Amino acid sequence: MRKLFAPTALAAATLMLAACGSSDDASTEANADTVEMPADEALEAISDEPVADPEATATDAPETDAEAAATAEQAADAAAGVAAEAAAAAEDTGE
Secondary structure, three states: HHHHHHHHHHHHOOOOOOHHOOOOOOOOOOOOEEEEEEEHHOOOOOOOOOOOOOOOOOOOOOOOOOHHHHHHHHHHHHHHHHHHHHHHHHHHHHO
């Protein structure tokens, strides 16, 4: 009987607290304008149209394959150096 009393009391307390919840009407539509209104108001004074910049580049890729290979080799060398330093540090702390 004692094992059944605790879950029953907990269920009753849960239902009582649920009854104290908000009584907002769920059929009331949410007003989405409240989120976008400040942004719209801030942009009302802007009337300029965007202009393309002919000197702008879309990518920062190296110009030649040789430069790309050199960059990849430098990255590989740097990674190998970091790995060697990490291995040396692990050996020093392991002793």
